[in-house]
Amino acid sequence: MPTDNENSMTNVELAEKFWQQLLTAPAISESNKAVIEAHCETLMLSFTRSSFLAETLIQNPSFVSRIVEPFQPLEKSEALKSRVHTMSSDYLANLDNELHNVASEDDLMQVLREFRNKEMARITFLDVLNKQPIEISLMQVSALADVLINGAYHWLYQHLAARYGKPQSHNQDMHMYILGMGKLGGKELNFSSDIDLIFTYPEKGETQGGRKSVEHQQFFTKLAQKLIQALNKVTNDGQVYRVDMRLRPFGDSGPLVMHFAALEDYYQDQGRHWERFAMVKARVINDDNSQDVKWLKSILHPFTFRRYLDFTTLDALRNMKKLIATEIRRRRLSNNIKLGAGGIREVEFFAQSFQLIHGGREPALQSKSLLSTLDALTELDIVESDVTQQLKSDYLFLRKVEHTLQQAQDRQTQTLPELPWQQAALIEVMGFDSYSEFLVHLDTVMARIHAHFNELVEESHDTHSEEDQLFTACQDAWRLALQEDEFTETFGEYLSASDIKGIYSILVVFKDKQRNYRIGQKGEDTLNKLLPEILYVLINQHPNYIPQVLDRLLGVIEAITGRTTYLDLLLENPDVLKQLVRLCERSDWIAQEIKRFPLLLDELLTPLYLGQQNTDIHTSKQEYQLELREIMLRIEQDDVEMLMDGWRQFKLCQQLRIAASDISESLPINNVSDKLTVLAEVILENVKDAAWMQMHQRYGVPAHLEGTDKGFAVIGYGKLGGYELGYGSDLDLVFLHNAPRGISTDGKKSIEAQQFYIKLAQRIMHLLNTKTLFGQLYETDLRLRPSGNAGLLCCHIDGFEKYQTEEAWTWEHQALVRARAICGDPRLLNDFTQVRNSILTRSRNAKTLADDVCKMRLKMREHLLSKDNEKVDLKQCVGGITDIEFMAQYLVLANAKSQAAMTEYPDNFRIFDAAAKTNIIDVATAHKLQKAYLKLREQYHHLTLADTKYADQSEELDAIREQVTIHWNTLFGTCSG
Numbered sequence: 001m002p003t004d005n006e007n008s009m010t011n012v013e014l015a016e017k018f019w020q021q022l023l024t025a026p027a028i029s030e031s032n033k034a035v036i037e038a039h040c041e042t043l044m045l046s047f048t049r050s051s052f053l054a055e056t057l058i059q060n061p062s063f064v065s066r067i068v069e070p071f072q073p074l075e076k077s078e079a080l081k082s083r084v085h086t087m088s089s090d091y092l093a094n095l096d097n098e099l100h101n102v103a104s105e106d107d108l109m110q111v112l113r114e115f116r117n118k119e120m121a122r123i124t125f126l127d128v129l130n131k132q133p134i135e136i137s138l139m140q141v142s143a144l145a146d147v148l149i150n151g152a153y154h155w156l157y158q159h160l161a162a163r164y165g166k167p168q169s170h171n172q173d174m175h176m177y178i179l180g181m182g183k184l185g186g187k188e189l190n191f192s193s194d195i196d197l198i199f200t201y202p203e204k205g206e207t208q209g210g211r212k213s214v215e216h217q218q219f220f221t222k223l224a225q226k227l228i229q230a231l232n233k234v235t236n237d238g239q240v241y242r243v244d245m246r247l248r249p250f251g252d253s254g255p256l257v258m259h260f261a262a263l264e265d266y267y268q269d270q271g272r273h274w275e276r277f278a279m280v281k282a283r284v285i286n287d288d289n290s291q292d293v294k295w296l297k298s299i300l301h302p303f304t305f306r307r308y309l310d311f312t313t314l315d316a317l318r319n320m321k322k323l324i325a326t327e328i329r330r331r332r333l334s335n336n337i338k339l340g341a342g343g344i345r346e347v348e349f350f351a352q353s354f355q356l357i358h359g360g361r362e363p364a365l366q367s368k369s370l371l372s373t374l375d376a377l378t379e380l381d382i383v384e385s386d387v388t389q390q391l392k393s394d395y396l397f398l399r400k401v402e403h404t405l406q407q408a409q410d411r412q413t414q415t416l417p418e419l420p421w422q423q424a425a426l427i428e429v430m431g432f433d434s435y436s437e438f439l440v441h442l443d444t445v446m447a448r449i450h451a452h453f454n455e456l457v458e459e460s461h462d463t464h465s466e467e468d469q470l471f472t473a474c475q476d477a478w479r480l481a482l483q484e485d486e487f488t489e490t491f492g493e494y495l496s497a498s499d500i501k502g503i504y505s506i507l508v509v510f511k512d513k514q515r516n517y518r519i520g521q522k523g524e525d526t527l528n529k530l531l532p533e534i535l536y537v538l539i540n541q542h543p544n545y546i547p548q549v550l551d552r553l554l555g556v557i558e559a560i561t562g563r564t565t566y567l568d569l570l571l572e573n574p575d576v577l578k579q580l581v582r583l584c585e586r587s588d589w590i591a592q593e594i595k596r597f598p599l600l601l602d603e604l605l606t607p608l609y610l611g612q613q614n615t616d617i618h619t620s621k622q623e624y625q626l627e628l629r630e631i632m633l634r635i636e637q638d639d640v641e642m643l644m645d646g647w648r649q650f651k652l653c654q655q656l657r658i659a660a661s662d663i664s665e666s667l668p669i670n671n672v673s674d675k676l677t678v679l680a681e682v683i684l685e686n687v688k689d690a691a692w693m694q695m696h697q698r699y700g701v702p703a704h705l706e707g708t709d710k711g712f713a714v715i716g717y718g719k720l721g722g723y724e725l726g727y728g729s730d731l732d733l734v735f736l737h738n739a740p741r742g743i744s745t746d747g748k749k750s751i752e753a754q755q756f757y758i759k760l761a762q763r764i765m766h767l768l769n770t771k772t773l774f775g776q777l778y779e780t781d782l783r784l785r786p787s788g789n790a791g792l793l794c795c796h797i798d799g800f801e802k803y804q805t806e807e808a809w810t811w812e813h814q815a816l817v818r819a820r821a822i823c824g825d826p827r828l829l830n831d832f833t834q835v836r837n838s839i840l841t842r843s844r845n846a847k848t849l850a851d852d853v854c855k856m857r858l859k860m861r862e863h864l865l866s867k868d869n870e871k872v873d874l875k876q877c878v879g880g881i882t883d884i885e886f887m888a889q890y891l892v893l894a895n896a897k898s899q900a901a902m903t904e905y906p907d908n909f910r911i912f913d914a915a916a917k918t919n920i921i922d923v924a925t926a927h928k929l930q931k932a933y934l935k936l937r938e939q940y941h942h943l944t945l946a947d948t949k950y951a952d953q954s955e956e957l958d959a960i961r962e963q964v965t966i967h968w969n970t971l972f973g974t975c976s977g
Helices: 011-023 030-038 040-047 051-059 061-067 077-099 105-128 134-164 216-232 260-269 273-279 291-304 311-331 344-358 370-379 385-409 420-430 435-454 469-479 484-491 497-514 520-541 546-560 564-572 574-586 588-596 598-605 617-633 640-663 669-699 753-769 797-806 810-817 826-840 846-864 881-895 908-917 923-945 955-972
Strands: 177-180 194-201 242-244 257-259 712-717 731-737 794-796 820-824
Touching (some): 011 030, 011 420, 030 061, 105 134, 134 385, 216 257, 273 344, 311 344, 546 564, 546 598, 574 640, 588 923, 669 712, 669 753, 731 797, 846 881
Antiparallel strands (some): 177 194
């Protein structure tokens, strides 16, 4: 490789320096020197055009005899095939001879590399002196690759077989077949090129005859690994080929080798459009004309060449064409003869497009060779002769330029040179008087190719205009492998630097994950259209923390990637996508819920409905009851799993509707809680009825019941009792019954009534708490029942009254303030309400009560308040939600004896109303406490939606807490927290 100093030389000066180094090379012999001097003129000329050739001979002077061997030029193209066959035979014989004495893998690698370097030097010598046409050069390089791959394969196969035995099927040795892809498959390999390979073998089994038998998969995986290493590893002698395995099924995440059945399954179910495109050129490198090879071809053929054209093929070609054009524009590939506009890739695309469209019906278009395909297009009257002949001529010109560029230094490049000696070498080989003359001709060639490329497939009409630069940027961000600086340049006018950096890193991670998704071609097509739309909507809606919102959105997309119906839903419904972006912006909790339960996306189909929720609590309850009833009628009542899933799906969907309305601010906070509360009530009642039916079938019913009575009631405490449920709130429940002692059930399996109701309570708990695929219905808490965890799960109403009257603590009476009959027998529910009223209206000493309430509040704060001073626990902090709740409870317990109206409502808002109406507190104080309570609860709801527990410090929050604390101190005096 020329040094910086050498790069400043002319190509003639450089050649002279190489010549002197060759004549004084340590490894040169007298016989080598004699041959070299005899061919001084041609060698010197070739050195001006290829430093690779010169350096190879300096390293191995013995190669010179092979390089300058007489060469018989071809006059007729018909002789090409025979020449290629002769070349392959010569390569094979020569390599077999050298491999004959190879005893180790290290020796194998040395022999392969020396053979490669010698033969590539010979090809270079002939090419740079224009002693052969480029067609021959392409075939030589390809034939050499075939021989080197096969030679390495067969040596390694025998080497492994000596240890593990041979894979066999029907008493025949089984081989691993090597698919050469791309230009290797088409026998048009670059001079300095990667080789794309896919490995496969016929069927599963175990090896036979070795010292240690292994499964075929293990044997062939070892063989594949060793073959890749033999070719790919860089040693002191260089490298045979860079091996790329990314075209195999599932790419880098897929197995290195697949048996035929798995290969067939993949291409039938998972094969992508680009894989069809790649498979057009797939060729079995070690084709032994066996039945196994015929089997393999029968698998690949129907995937590659479809008998009838489908529109997905045209769409795929259109998308690939657009991607090529986009990459050229984005990467500014004007000086790249392969990837630039009118480059080699566009000729290949031209030919392969017709192969995919017509190849299933026209066998002549199933050729691996691009040149043969162009000829066939004319013979079939698909493309005019002058077009194909011009394309062939222009293609071969570009391939000659490509080989000349790569032979200069044996580097994989298609970029025009910048150094003067490289430019001089190029124009000498290409036959131009000046570099500017060459560039003019090159521009003409590439312009012609690009014109044909542009006429290929009519562009699709996107919903976005061509002038929409932001959408173009979003497409580039997803479809192109942009570097971070290119990404930054793309979005510089639309986003801040921090947002760009965040989005870039998130997309890189998501793209990496996406490569492992096995979603089929349709899913991939949809995803490739959807991601730019997501970016476009996200940037246009300008939310705060765009990277954070994108991360939430991609979490949802990741969850639904395997469900193409949901991808289609978002792609085909722009309003749904916008709604999803809004929800994910405002709520991580919603994003996580949709991620866990993608069925919630169905709810987003009616975004207008989401903003028009009914605010009347009684109407909402009727709507929920009707909708749930319709859902449950479709489920067999004895199918418990389906019942549980039905309730959970119903709750998730309704909760999302409520949250969406909350976020859009179409529902005030008290209405949000009302709806969440009545939703829980409706579900509880339905669950209770289902549990009753299940118990009835097993045990009958308690004998004391008459008509439709169940003798059972569900009481709600806390947020459920106070109409203040939030997202994800648990349910504080107490179960009551009214069965007399000594009563049993009337079923075949009779049990005591008390036991029956305990089992009923347990069944309800099971139906609520069990986690299914759709999560948990509600988390429940029964610790507020008489005697807490030590008490019975279901308590008799008389026992409940006795406990409340004789044993309950003040804090339990506080809890009773927020208790409410939810569902069950009307008579029993009425009995509970009477017990509640009688307990709440008892006479109490105001100071003792105040002390008890304060002590309990301080105890709660000590145990529950977060010690993090940077954030605020809105529930437990001084001046927070619980302080307001405790004030309301105190007002009821202290005044209900004289003002029975104080027991009417269990919710804090209406308790303050009642206190104001009865002059227990003034109206201004009531309004201030209500306003503070609603504001704190609203913040708390939104924290839940954001999936966090604590609020940031703020002046507004400080003012609210200070106001609440003033009222607390006014009410309790020195007993302050």
